[in-house]
Amino acid sequence: MRLHRLELTAFGPYAHREVVDFDDVGADGLFLLHGDTGAGKTSLLDAVAFALFGAVPGVRDEAKRLRCDYADPDTPTEVVLELTVQGQRLRVMRRPEYLRLKRRGNGTTKQPTKASLTWIGSVPSGQPPDGITRVDEVGLTVQRLLGMNKEQFFQVVLLPQGEFARFLRADTAEREKLLERLFGTERFADVEHWFRERRQKRGRVVEAGKHRVRELVARVAQAADEEPPEDHDAADKEWLSSLIKQLDENAGEAGQRSVATAAARDAAVAELAETRALADRVRRVRAAQAMLERCESLEPERKAWLRERDAARRAAPLITAYRALERLDDECRELTKRRDGARRAVATLGGPDDTEVAALRTHAEGLREEAGGLAQLAADAEQQRRDHERIERLSAMITRAEGRASTAADKLEALPDRLTALRTAVESSSTAAARLDGLTAARDDLTRLHRAAGELPDARAALVTAEDQLRDAVDTHQQARERLLEVRRLRLDGMAAELASQLADGQTCPVCGSAEHPAPAESTDDNVTAEHEKLLQHKESAAQEHRIAAEQAAQRARGTVDGLLRLLDGHEIDKLPDLLAAADQERHAAEVEAERAERCRAELADAERQAERLTQERTDIEAELATLRAEHGTVVNTMAARAARLDEARGDHPDVLARRAHLVDLADKLADLATLTHGLADHQRRADEQRAELATAASDAGFTSAKKAVTAARTDEQIAELDQRIAELETERGTAHTILADPELFGIHADTEVDLTTLESTVDSRSREAERAANELHALRESAARVEALAERLRRAWDELAPIEDAFAELAALTDVVNGRGQNSRRMSLRSYVLAARLEEVVVAATSRLRRMSQDRYSFVHSDAAGARGTRGGLGIDVLDDYSGTVRPAKTLSGGESFLASLSLALGLADVVAAETGGALLDTLFVDEGFGMLDADTLDVVMDTLDELRAGGRTVGLVSHVEELRQRIPVQLRVHKSRSGSTLELTSAITEAA
Numbered sequence: 001m002r003l004h005r006l007e008l009t010a011f012g013p014y015a016h017r018e019v020v021d022f023d024d025v026g027a028d029g030l031f032l033l034h035g036d037t038g039a040g041k042t043s044l045l046d047a048v049a050f051a052l053f054g055a056v057p058g059v060r061d062e063a064k065r066l067r068c069d070y071a072d073p074d075t076p077t078e079v080v081l082e083l084t085v086q087g088q089r090l091r092v093m094r095r096p097e098y099l100r101l102k103r104r105g106n107g108t109t110k111q112p113t114k115a116s117l118t119w120i121g122s123v124p125s126g127q128p129p130d131g132i133t134r135v136d137e138v139g140l141t142v143q144r145l146l147g148m149n150k151e152q153f154f155q156v157v158l159l160p161q162g163e164f165a166r167f168l169r170a171d172t173a174e175r176e177k178l179l180e181r182l183f184g185t186e187r188f189a190d191v192e193h194w195f196r197e198r199r200q201k202r203g204r205v206v207e208a209g210k211h212r213v214r215e216l217v218a219r220v221a222q223a224a225d226e227e228p229p230e231d232h233d234a235a236d237k238e239w240l241s242s243l244i245k246q247l248d249e250n251a252g253e254a255g256q257r258s259v260a261t262a263a264a265r266d267a268a269v270a271e272l273a274e275t276r277a278l279a280d281r282v283r284r285v286r287a288a289q290a291m292l293e294r295c296e297s298l299e300p301e302r303k304a305w306l307r308e309r310d311a312a313r314r315a316a317p318l319i320t321a322y323r324a325l326e327r328l329d330d331e332c333r334e335l336t337k338r339r340d341g342a343r344r345a346v347a348t349l350g351g352p353d354d355t356e357v358a359a360l361r362t363h364a365e366g367l368r369e370e371a372g373g374l375a376q377l378a379a380d381a382e383q384q385r386r387d388h389e390r391i392e393r394l395s396a397m398i399t400r401a402e403g404r405a406s407t408a409a410d411k412l413e414a415l416p417d418r419l420t421a422l423r424t425a426v427e428s429s430s431t432a433a434a435r436l437d438g439l440t441a442a443r444d445d446l447t448r449l450h451r452a453a454g455e456l457p458d459a460r461a462a463l464v465t466a467e468d469q470l471r472d473a474v475d476t477h478q479q480a481r482e483r484l485l486e487v488r489r490l491r492l493d494g495m496a497a498e499l500a501s502q503l504a505d506g507q508t509c510p511v512c513g514s515a516e517h518p519a520p521a522e523s524t525d526d527n528v529t530a531e532h533e534k535l536l537q538h539k540e541s542a543a544q545e546h547r548i549a550a551e552q553a554a555q556r557a558r559g560t561v562d563g564l565l566r567l568l569d570g571h572e573i574d575k576l577p578d579l580l581a582a583a584d585q586e587r588h589a590a591e592v593e594a595e596r597a598e599r600c601r602a603e604l605a606d607a608e609r610q611a612e613r614l615t616q617e618r619t620d621i622e623a624e625l626a627t628l629r630a631e632h633g634t635v636v637n638t639m640a641a642r643a644a645r646l647d648e649a650r651g652d653h654p655d656v657l658a659r660r661a662h663l664v665d666l667a668d669k670l671a672d673l674a675t676l677t678h679g680l681a682d683h684q685r686r687a688d689e690q691r692a693e694l695a696t697a698a699s700d701a702g703f704t705s706a707k708k709a710v711t712a713a714r715t716d717e718q719i720a721e722l723d724q725r726i727a728e729l730e731t732e733r734g735t736a737h738t739i740l741a742d743p744e745l746f747g748i749h750a751d752t753e754v755d756l757t758t759l760e761s762t763v764d765s766r767s768r769e770a771e772r773a774a775n776e777l778h779a780l781r782e783s784a785a786r787v788e789a790l791a792e793r794l795r796r797a798w799d800e801l802a803p804i805e806d807a808f809a810e811l812a813a814l815t816d817v818v819n820g821r822g823q824n825s826r827r828m829s830l831r832s833y834v835l836a837a838r839l840e841e842v843v844v845a846a847t848s849r850l851r852r853m854s855q856d857r858y859s860f861v862h863s864d865a866a867g868a869r870g871t872r873g874g875l876g877i878d879v880l881d882d883y884s885g886t887v888r889p890a891k892t893l894s895g896g897e898s899f900l901a902s903l904s905l906a907l908g909l910a911d912v913v914a915a916e917t918g919g920a921l922l923d924t925l926f927v928d929e930g931f932g933m934l935d936a937d938t939l940d941v942v943m944d945t946l947d948e949l950r951a952g953g954r955t956v957g958l959v960s961h962v963e964e965l966r967q968r969i970p971v972q973l974r975v976h977k978s979r980s981g982s983t984l985e986l987t988s989a990i991t992e993a994a
Contacts, residue, residue, distance in 0.1 A: 001146060002923035002955070003048065004089070007080040010071035011050075012043030015981025020044065020973065022924065025986060026955030028971050030946065033959045035975030037559045040982040041959050044975075045926055051081035051092050052142050053150040054115065054135065067098040070981040076111070082120065085145040089120040092142065117141055169891045169898075172875045179835045179875070188831040195815040199808075206808045209801040216794040223786040237798075240791050247784045254777040261770035268766045272759045279754040284739055286750045291736035295729060302729055309722040312714035314701045319713050321694045322706055328687040335680040342673035349666040357674045364670035367663050381657045387639050394632040401625045408618040415611045422604040429597030432590045439587040446580040452564045453573045459560045466554040473550035477543040481894075484536045488884075491533055537892045544894065566979060832875060836862070838912065839875055846908025853900045853941045860905070861887050877905075896938060903927070903942065928959040936964070943968060 006020040025031045033041050046056040050066065067077040080093045095114040102109050115138040118131035132138050143149055180186070217235045221228035224243050229235050347353070352363055694706045703709040714722075739745070816822025820829035828836065843860040850858050863876030878887045879901065893901055910925070927946070946956055957973075958965060966972060974985045 002084045003081065004084065005080075005082040006044070006047060006051070008044075008047045008078070010068045010075045010077040011047055011066060011079055012068060013038075013040035013070075013977065013982040014043070014984075015068045015070035015072075016075075016983070018984045020984065022955065025971060025973055026924070026957070029954065030956050030958070030969055031971040031973060032965055032969040033957055033973045033975070034961050034966060035982075036977055037555060037961065038563065039975040039977035041961075041975050042928060043982075044973075044984075045928065045959065047079045048081060048926075049150070049154065050096070051079045051094050052146070052153065054094055054096075054113070054139055055150055057154040064097075066096045068981055070979075073101045088124060088145070090145075091118045091120055092116070092138065094138075115139075176832065176835060176875055179839060180831070185831050185834050185838075188834050192819050192830055195811075195818045199812055199815040202804075202808045202811055206801075206804055209797065209804055213794065213797045213801060216790055216797055220787055220790045220794060223783050223790060225783065237795070240794065244784070244787060244791060247780065247787055251777065251780040251784055254773065254780050258770070258773040258777045261766065261773045265763070265766040265770040268759070268763045272756070272763050275754060275756055275759055278752075279756055281745055281748050282750065282752045282754060284742075285745055285748050288736040288739035289750055291732050295733040295736070298729055302726060305722050305726055308714070309719060309726075311712040312719055312722075315703070315709040315713040318694065318697055318701060318703075318706065318709045321690065321697065322710055325687065325690045325694055328683060328690060332680065332683045332687060335676060335683060339673065339676040339680055342669060342676050345669045346666070346673055349662070349669060351666050351670055357678050360670050360674035360677070364667040364674070367667035367670070381655050384639060384643065387635050391632065391635055391639070394628055394635070398625065398628045398632065401621050401628065405618060405621040405625070408614050408621065412611070412614050412618070415607060415614070419604070419607050419611070422600055422607055425596065425600040426604055429593055429595075429600055432593035433597050436587070436590050436594050439583065439590050443580070443583040443587045446576065446583050449568060449571055450576045450580045452567045453576055456561070456564045456568070456573075459557065459564055463554070463557040463561050466550070466557040470547075470550040470554045473543070473547040477540070477547040480536070480540040480543040484533075484540045487533050487536050491530070537888070541891045836875055839877070842905065842909045842912045843877065844908075845911050846904040849907055849945055850901055850904035853904060853938070853945055854897070855941065857882050858893075858897070858901065860901075896935065900938065900942065907945075924955045924957070926957045926959060939964065939968075 003022040003026075005022065007017065008014055009017040033044065035041050046066075049056050056066070071077070076095060077098060078093065078095050080091065082089070082091050084090075093114075093116045095111070097113040098111050099108040100111050101107075113135060114133075115135040116131055116133045117138045119127065123129050132141060146153060180189075218228050220240065220243065224247055226243060229239065352359075698704075698706045698709045701709060703712070813822055817824045818830045820827045820832060840862045843862040847860045850860060859880040859882070861878045861880050863878055877890055879890050879893060880887050890898075890901060906927075946958070958969065972987045974987055976983050976985060
């Protein structure tokens with residue numbers, strides 16, 4: 001992979017479009033990227049990473065803040081990268097997701113992420129000629145061409161020294177996470193997981209088998225009514241055979257008891273049956289005699305029932321005629337009431353007092369003819385009433401129209417002044433709205449300055465604190481280092497005494513090999529032990545880490561103060577609060593005024609429409625008034641002419657309609673009186689005829705009067721009930737005689753006594769004994785059958801479980817070995833074993849560079865030993881110091897030595913990952929920071945090593961602000977920072993010197 005060209009716009013600290021031509025910058029194979037702290041050196045590497053993978057390395061990716069805060073709102077954030085991968089030149093463009101100002105209205109809207117990949121030159125087969133525009137497809141294509149994912153790329157192309165220093169000092173778990181991401185050992189983790197899942201599944205099968213066995217043992221014991229063994233797994237075939245034998249013996253004894261009790265029960269039952277037969281015959285005789293006695297006592301009642309039934313049957317035909325007569329009498333009484341009411345109504349209306357039907361009808365016809373003569377005048381009277389109502393409506397309409405006309409005129413007079421005031425307000429609001437954006441920008445600038453002024457005292461105090469802490473950390477580290485060097489010197493001086501303290505009689509000397517020790521060295525008070533030296537090493541490493549952290553904190557505090565001073569450059573801090581308050585007040589006043597603009601325009605348009613509407617309304621009202629007044633005069637004249645005719649025809653009544661209504665009402669009342677009089681006479685005649693016929697029918701039926709016949713009448717249900725009583729009594733008498741005539745009852749007397757209680761008690765007792773014996777026998781036989789069936793299932797379960805347990809034990813042992821437990825003495829899982837092999841390759845590759853850069857003093861040593869307290873091992877990295885000949889932890893290296901080791905480890909890891917992934921050849925490499933810890937000689941060695949990296953056409957970019965590198969590397973890409981954003985400048989140290 002070789003980078004050719006990078007273009008970035010509104011990205012990170014770069015507000016404008018910046019271009020990096022890597023073909024020019026990397027023509028010499030080595031270039032320097034430098035600039036002030038916070039200028040944006042690392043942001044260029046982030047731009048390369050974002051173009052390829054849509055993400056940036058480390059924690060910066062979590063912030064999701066890729067857009068430049070200084071960029072123009074209309075300038076989109078964009079990164080374009082041209083590169084060659086596997087002989088194919090391509091162009092990748094990406095835009096991140098960010099919030100931008102809305103083009104219309106206030107607020108922000110989300111700008112979606114975009115990506116595209118186009119081919120420069122020939123298009124590979126199977127690829128679209130116009131390129132790829134889907135974000136996910138662009139990422140997959142880049143990863144396929146590079147042969148590595150983003151984590152691997154960030155480690156092998158953008159070498160982050162800080163992360164490798166942590167990797168160098170990390171424990172096994174942290175180092176394992178990084179190696180897993182780089183070497184993709186997830187498949188081995190899947191194998192471990194597969195074994196664990198397989199063991200869990202097979203374990204569940206074994207446990208299910210054991211549970212089945214335990215369940216069957218419990219069920220066998222329950223079926224046998226025995227207690228199971230306390231340990232269900234201790235039950236065996238001998239226990240089962242003994243249980244079955246005991247059940248068979250119990251069943252034999254129960255069978256003998258059942259036969260004996262059944263014979264005794266059958267004898268008692270036979271005797272009870274004979275006695276019950278005798279008792280039944282005695283009961284039947286007693287019941288028959290009691291029935292005859294009851295029938296004799298009810299004989300008078302039976303005769304009364306016969307008389308009542310016969311009288312009811314004779315009276316039944318007369319009931320219908322009697323009910324019809326009652327209805328005719330009720331109707332006559334009702335018609336009499338209605339006729340009397342009609343007479344009173346006629347008298348109230350002043351009608352005649354005639355009682356003849358013909359006279360009443362003749363008088364009614366005369367009244368109807370007189371009312372018909374008034375029909376035409378009635379229509380005129382109705383029209384007179386309607387015209388009078390019309391006059392009232394027209395008067396009210398005229399009054400309302402005159403009021404509306406007056407209101408419209410008043411409103412028209414007030415409109416010109418209001419229109420003038422609204423036009424003035426619209427002009428003022430429009431002017432305020434035009435000034436609002438400028439006032440907002442000025443207020444925001446002053447707000448940032450005021451915030452910076454408020455943060456400056458705290459930032460300066462934090463800087464003083466950080467510098468004090470840095471001085472303390474440097475002094476502490478120097479003291480710890482001097483103490484460690486002194487202890488090492490003392491230990492080397494007392495090494496002979498230390499070795500001598502470990503000698504024993506007969507044991508060979510580790511120095512000379514002799515088993516005799518004539519004059520072993522003796523320890524002195526100045527001798528130092530290895531534990532003491534190790535303790536001081538840990539203290540020196542901790543002091544060094546504290547010193548590095550203090551340096552970084554001081555650098556950050558200094559950058560914060562410098563940034564705030566640059567932002568406040570040229571401004572008087574004391575005046576900023578007043579300026580901000582004035583700007584905010586001015587902007588608020590303009591905002592309030594601008595908010596009135598739309599409302600004032602709407603009110604102006606509404607007022608203009610109201611003026612047009614009122615003018616038209618006044619014209620319409622005047623035309624309506626003229627029409628209403630003309631119609632009112634016409635109706636008044638017509639009513640005056642009609643009133644004379646109507647006064648003559650109304651008589652003593654209020655009007656003609658009232659007189660006509662009186663005549664019609666009186667005629668209707670006379671007609672009703674005639675109809676009711678005629679109907680009453682007809683109903684009285686029919687009632688008299690019906691009463692005579694009913695008296696004749698009652699006499700023929702044997703009753704002295706119709707009322708007697710009605711009293712004797714019964715309903716059909718009552719007659720049926722009488723018949724049933726008579727029949728039941730006769731049936732009961734016949735049944736009693738039949739029972740007493742039965743030959744079986746000859747010689748049986750009703751006073752014979754039979755004792756069944758004693759015999760029944762004996763039968764019950766012997767039946768219970770036989771039933772208990774039979775139930776016991778049945779229960780024992782069923783229990784034996786269930787136990788036998790369950791025993792067969794239990795034997796099969798034992799036979800099936802044995803091979804499953806053996807296979808599970810073998811699988812469990814293998815799973816423990818694969819996962820670094822059990823018989824695995826090194827406590828290394830399969831995944832750790834593979835990672836350890838890869839780490840060993842990395843150590844070999846890194847050692848060659850570390851020995852070169854440390855002038856053959858240090859070498860990496862890979863350790864596969866288990867950790868403390870049995871923790872997994874295989875991922876340890878130690879350092880062999882040729883000066884002392886000892887292997888010591890990497891944490892004991894100094895700051896500069898840690899940088900050399902980290903750089904060597906990063907380069908070695910990059911070579912191994914590139915070879916492992918089979919990815920594209922890496923022709924472009926970046927090394928980020930860390931050179932400030934090196935002395936001049938060591939820096940020469942490191943530069944020689946980096947020179948070797950560019951062999952074969954590889955381009956190496958160093959990211960650093962170390963001044964000495966500017967003198968060593970001719971080609972330089974400098975980042976300048978300012979208040980408006982950072983910019984790039986390509987310079988050459990040789991050209992500047994010339």
